[in-house]
Amino acid sequence: MDEDKASLNKPTELPEELRKKPIIERGAIDLMAIAIFFLLITPLLSVHRVTDFMIFCIFAMSFDLLYGYMGRLSFGQMLYLGTGAYCCGLFIKYIGGNPLLAISIGIAFAGMLAMLLGLIIVRTTGACFALINLAFNHIGFFLVLSPLREITRGEDGFGVSASKLGVLNFGSRPIMFGFVLLCLLLVYYCLRRLTSSPYGILIRSIKEDETRVRFLGYNTFLYKWFTFILAGAIAGLAGSLTALNYNYVNPNAMDVHSNVGVVFACLIGGAGNLYGAILGGVIYMVISNFLPIYIYRWEMFLGFSLLIIVFRFRMGVWGYIQRFWEYTIKRKVVPRLMKKEAI
Amino acid sequence: MLVIKNLDVAYGHAKVLHDVSLDIEKGETAFFIGRNGAGKTTLLKTIIGLLKPQKGSITYQGQEISSLSPEELYLKGLRYVAQEKKVFGNLTVQENIEIAAYASQEPLERALDKVMSIYPKLEGFLKTKAGQLSGGQRQILLVGRSLVGDPKLLLIDEPTQGLAAIVIEEIVNILTGLKDQVSAVIVEQNLAMVNRLADRIYVLKEGKVAREIINKSEISDTKGLEEYL
Numbered sequence: 183m184d185e186d187k188a189s190l191n192k193p194t195e196l197p198e199e200l201r202k203k204p205i206i207e208r209g210a211i212d213l214m215a216i217a218i219f220f221l222l223i224t225p226l227l228s229v230h231r232v233t234d235f236m237i238f239c240i241f242a243m244s245f246d247l248l249y250g251y252m253g254r255l256s257f258g259q260m261l262y263l264g265t266g267a268y269c270c271g272l273f274i275k276y277i278g279g280n281p282l283l284a285i286s287i288g289i290a291f292a293g294m295l296a297m298l299l300g301l302i303i304v305r306t307t308g309a310c311f312a313l314i315n316l317a318f319n320h321i322g323f324f325l326v327l328s329p330l331r332e333i334t335r336g337e338d339g340f341g342v343s344a345s346k347l348g349v350l351n352f353g354s355r356p357i358m359f360g361f362v363l364l365c366l367l368l369v370y371y372c373l374r375r376l377t378s379s380p381y382g383i384l385i386r387s388i389k390e391d392e393t394r395v396r397f398l399g400y401n402t403f404l405y406k407w408f409t410f411i412l413a414g415a416i417a418g419l420a421g422s423l424t425a426l427n428y429n430y431v432n433p434n435a436m437d438v439h440s441n442v443g444v445v446f447a448c449l450i451g452g453a454g455n456l457y458g459a460i461l462g463g464v465i466y467m468v469i470s471n472f473l474p475i476y477i478y479r480w481e482m483f484l485g486f487s488l489l490i491i492v493f494r495f496r497m498g499v500w501g502y503i504q505r506f507w508e509y510t511i512k513r514k515v516v517p518r519l520m521k522k523e524a525i
Numbered sequence: 526m527l528v529i530k531n532l533d534v535a536y537g538h539a540k541v542l543h544d545v546s547l548d549i550e551k552g553e554t555a556f557f558i559g560r561n562g563a564g565k566t567t568l569l570k571t572i573i574g575l576l577k578p579q580k581g582s583i584t585y586q587g588q589e590i591s592s593l594s595p596e597e598l599y600l601k602g603l604r605y606v607a608q609e610k611k612v613f614g615n616l617t618v619q620e621n622i623e624i625a626a627y628a629s630q631e632p633l634e635r636a637l638d639k640v641m642s643i644y645p646k647l648e649g650f651l652k653t654k655a656g657q658l659s660g661g662q663r664q665i666l667l668v669g670r671s672l673v674g675d676p677k678l679l680l681i682d683e684p685t686q687g688l689a690a691i692v693i694e695e696i697v698n699i700l701t702g703l704k705d706q707v708s709a710v711i712v713e714q715n716l717a718m719v720n721r722l723a724d725r726i727y728v729l730k731e732g733k734v735a736r737e738i739i740n741k742s743e744i745s746d747t748k749g750l751e752e753y754l
Contacts, residue, residue, distance in 0.1 A: 380627040383620045387613045394611060397573065399599030399628040399674075 209374055213367050216460065220363055223464075229355045230427070231471065236359075236366045237423045239463035242447045243369055243456055244416035249445075250453035251377060252409050253389030254307070257441050258315030261322045262292040262414040264436025266421025268326060268334060271342040271431035276333075279345030281352050285422040292418020293411050300410040304403065307392070319438045327433045339432025342425050352426045362423055366460075369416055373456055376412075385409055386454070443470065446484060449491050452498025461500050526551040526708055527572070527678060532581035534564075534571050541567045543732045545581070549725065554700075554709045556719050558753055559729035565712040566608065568729070569680050572710070573605040574598050585678070599628065602677030608686060608712075610663040614656025618647060621655045622670055629674025640669035643699045661692030668699060672707070679709040685718060697721060714754060716747045728753045 224232045245259050270288030274281070303314050326334045334340065344352045352358050376382055384405055387395045392402050425431045434440070443466055451462020469487075473480040491498070497505065527549040534542040542564045549555045557565040570576045572583060574595045583591040590598060595605070613621050619637070626636035641648050644665045650658060655666060664684055671679055684700070685693040697718050700709070704722065713719055719726065726738040735753070738744055 380623060383616060383624050384627070386616060387624055390613050390615055391611065393575070393595075394607065394613070395624075396595040397599060397605045397607070398625050399596045401596050 209371055212374065212457070213371060216367060216370060217363060224359070229359045233355070233359045233362050233427055235464055235467040236362045237420050237427060238447070238467050239460045240366055240369050240423070241417055241420035242444055242451070242459040242463035243373055244413045244420065245444045246448050246453060246456065246459035247373060247409060247416070248413045249448055250455065250459065251382065251389065252385045252406065254406070255312045255445070256315040257312045257445075258317070258319030258438070259413070259417055259444055260436055260438060260440050261315070261319040262296055262417035263421040263424065264322060264326070265295050266292040266418030267425040267431045267435040269418075270422035271340065271425040272333065274342050274344050275340055279343070281344035281347060281350065281426060284344060285419065285426070288422030288425070289415050289418045292421060293415035296411045296414025300407045300414070304406040304410050316438060316441070319436065319441065323433060323436045323438055326436060337433060339430060342429050342431055344426055358427055362427070365419060365423060369419070370456055370460070377456070381405070442484070446488055449488065450498055452500035455500050458498050458500035462498060465499065526586060527710070528584040529572070530582045532571065532583065533579040534567055534576055535579050540579075541732050542571070545732075545734050547727050547734060547737070549708065549710060552708055553724040554704055554711065554722050555725040555727065556723045557710065557712045557727050557729055558714065558719060558750065559735075560754060563729040564732040565729050566682055569605070569682050569710070569712055573603060573680055602675055604671035604676045604679050606667045606671050606679065606681040606684065608682040610660055610667060612655040612658070612663045612666055614654065616655055617652050618655050618658070618666060619651040621666060622673065625670045625673040631674055636673040639672050640666070643669050643672070643702065661688050661695065664688065664696060665699065668696070672703070676707050679703075679707055681709060681711045683712055683714070685713065685715045693718065716750050716754070719750065720745045720747055726750070
């Protein structure tokens with residue numbers, strides 16, 4: 183009986199430590215794992231391609247914050263990526279070549295646009311939320327394509343050439359790679375801290391049932407709005423990096439059809455988990471980069487994959503890895519090893 | 526403490542509550558009983574600010590609250606425990622408590638102590654997803670969580686619905702223990718519970734208050750109360 187009590191009490195002592203101490207330690211391990219993973223795949227895929235993958239992973243994390251954590255499916259996240267890309271590119275083209283300032287401008291404008299549109303958008307849920315985002319994305323796409331063509335050069339787009347900033351020469355692929363990797367790790371770390379905090383618990387609760395969160399005294403609108411702005415700003419960062427990586431911006435950066443990619447990445451990786459978003463981002467990029475070489479109309483494959491994921495594998499790849507770890511390694515292998523050690 | 530006067534509530538054009546008036550004093554445990562569709566849950570939802578009345582007033586501690594939102598009412602000490610034992614199933618038990626502690630700016634340890642004091646067994650499930658708890662444990666978690674912060678009035682909707690007799694007994698014991706600490710309004714069909722806990726009963730029938738019972742002998746008369754269900 184006493185043993186039972188003791189075993190019941192065990193988990194209560196653990197969480198306090200787990201909650202405060204390991205976030206840094208585990209976070210550091212995560213950061214190293216991510217960095218090593220991207221460094222390892224670089225020789226296989228080329229520096230430029232992996233840089234592109236990492237930018238997409240940043241974008242996937244911004245989408246995951248909205249969809250995976252807060253439960254709001256957006257079909258218009260490309261609007262903020264495009265805003266970041268255009269603002270960063272236009273700043274370099276018309277005002278100054280400082281790449282860091284240009285990136286900051288891209289993030290700030292994407293965040294401000296999300297702040298403005300969020301006032302309307304976050305009041306909605308479900309299909310309405312998804313479609314309003316899509317509608318704004320369409321508006322943005324046609325704005326850069328036509329009415330603003332004097333500045334954006336319409337369909338042709340424009341070249342972006344950032345000036346050197348000490349050692350920070352974005353014309354050099356390895357430096358661009360290192361900078362993007364740094365951004366990816368920074369975004370991952372910040373989002374990890376944020377989603378492990380009470381704020382993270384709150385947005386996950388909003389995903390489950392917003393009304394019940396209101397019963398607990400929260401003004402859910404403010405939290406949703408903040409999350410929307412944050413997701414927009416991170417997408418803006420991804421957009422700015424895209425502009426610098428390609429040295430070129432055109433309306434494809436805001437193309438509504440590209441939203442499918444980020445939705446797919448989150449679903450295949452496992453929504454509601456930053457690792458899932460990164461893994462899904464890489465899987466999607468591998469598929470979209472290499473499948474067209476072997477399969478004509480490869481998008482059809484994406485469609486079938488999406489159907490299979492939705493019907494059979496909702497937890498995504500990372501979800502199943504976690505489950506495997508929980509049930510096989512943690513519950514069977516670890517106790518067995520501990521038993522051996524005791525003997 | 527809570528005074529409702531001439532309250533009319535409607536869902537669209539369908540009026541659900543008609544001219545409801547009641548008065549609950551500080552420290553009391555009041556029950557709303559009545560048949561399904563009598564308007565008990567609607568009345569609770571109106572008090573907590575989910576539904577806006579067409580007519581009438583709701584006064585809490587001398588202040589009109591009918592126009593306030595659920596989050597504003599939470600800060601005034603009103604706690605709503607909805608029916609169907611809806612915890613945040615994907616969050617752990619600890620996170621379910623933490624989210625309430627964060628809202629009321631109460632230290633997590635104190636919040637955990639409060640919940641554990643009413644049901645120590647929950648301590649072993651702190652890292653378990655709340656969705657994996659049994660119905661009774663979920664209900665106890667919800668009641669426990671409502672004690673976080675500085676609650677003054679608990680509004681509990683059908684706390685024993687669908688639970689086994691042994692769990693109901695446990696919940697009744699918990700609510701009995703809370704009687705001296707906080708006022709409560711409970712919607713309930715379980716008359717054994719009503720007999721043991723009620724200081725005042727309002728019988729609702731077709732959206733109206735059919736009777737107010739404050740007489741102790743009437744409250745403990747299960748047979749007499751049965752005719753209202």
